[in-house]
Amino acid sequence: MxxxxxxxxxxxxxxxxxxxxxxxxxxxxxxxxxxxxxxxxxxxxxxxxxxxxxxxxxxxxxxxxxxxxxxxxxxxxxxxxxxxxxxxxxxxxxxxxxxxxxxxxxxxxxxxxxxxxxxxxxxxxxxxxxxxxxxxxxxxxxxxxxxLEGREPVLRSGAQVGDIVAVAGTLGRAAAGLALLQSANRDAISAYDALVDTQRRPQPPITSGVDAAAAGATSMLDLSDGLAKDAARIAKASGVTIQIDRLQLQGFEAVLEEAARAIEASEFDWVIGGGEDHSLLATFPSDAVIPRAFKPIGVVLPVGHAPVMLGANPMPEYGWDSVRD
Structure with missing residues (x-):
């Protein structure tokens, strides 16, 4: 009973x-x-x-x-x-x-x-x-x-041409954890439990938001729906194009390679399209002292044919959609 x-x-x-x-x-x-x-x-x-x-x-x-x-x-x-x-x-x-x-x-x-x-x-x-x-x-x-502690709020709409695009926190780890759970591959889930834990208990770099504001960040948002989709939100709000350097994403991909192979998935897709890491994406003036927690991954360009470019190629705005997915 x-x-x-x-x-x-x-x-x-x-x-x-x-x-x-x-x-x-x-x-x-x-x-x-x-x-x-x-x-x-x-x-x-x-x-x-x-x-x-x-x-x-x-x-x-x-x-x-x-x-x-x-x-x-x-x-x-x-x-x-x-x-x-x-x-x-x-x-x-x-x-x-x-x-x-x-x-x-x-x-x-x-x-x-x-x-x-x-x-x-x-x-x-x-x-x-x-x-x-x-x-x-x-x-x-x-x-x-x-x-706000006396600071001005950092909006999505302030990115300027020439700014540096940078991210604080992880990319793709929560998406990898979700894919592992969805795979029902118990061995893989156990082997890559740190990724699963990121999905269950994200570790967003909260104090880095204040650090970015103090350093003069011109725009910022929480990466909840994926790098491609969220970068496009900044680009559209600011009237610019964001260009991501693929080489600067390789470090994020490297930590996911083995897990991706274990369940026949793409670590690149996790990095650019996976949400729920709740990392911070920000833009900074080119002469700013960027906080150490932020890794530069691209630059802000004049508005072009696509909101986000991966090198010279338009990057589709795929990621999590809370209504459709």
């Missing part, structure tokens, strides 16, 4: 009590969980805010990811968007819809993932509130906030 406690048997109040007790506090919260709304300090007078939703069966599978994994990923994917604006993450609000039969242990593990991701990726940031409701499948919605 299964006597495991579920969120249905415990009810909303007790389930939330057990969950909230596991979270870390935000250093920026004047009023945290417990009231109708949180109160967050904004000394700059401005703050950035972003939101994202993860849906079971579309964005994740429970046989691939634990509650802890999903808590971590929910934080990482949202605060990467904050970092891409040149802001420091300060607070998150998290809403979870789940079947009443969901064991409370899953929700507690999810909270642990939220806490640990905040502490590891953005110390001082924390969950300040949210909601829990019943549904037929698990849905996770996060709203993340960040402080």
């Amino acid at each position: 299964n006597t495991a406690e579920t969120i249905g048997s415990l009810g909303e109040n007790e389930s939330l009590k057990r969950t909230i007790s596991r979270l870390n506090a935000s250093e920026h919260a004047l009023v945290g969980p417990g009231d109708d709304s949180a109160v967050i300090s904004a000394p700059d007078g401005r703050f950035v805010v972003t939101t994202d939703t993860m849906i079971e069966g579309h964005d994740f599978r429970l046989d691939w990811s634990t509650g802890y994994d999903l808590g971590w990923k929910a934080v990482a994917s949202n605060i990467a968007d904050v970092a891409a604006m040149g802001a420091a993450p300060t607070a998150l609000v998290v809403a979870v819809n789940a079947p009443a039969s969901t064991e409370i242990h899953w929700l507690e593990s999810f909270a642990d993932g939220l806490r640990d991701a905040c502490e590891r990726l953005a110390p001082g940031c924390g969950v300040v509130g949210g909601d829990l409701a019943a549904s037929e499948q698990i849905m996770i919605s996060v709203a993340a906030h960040g402080s």
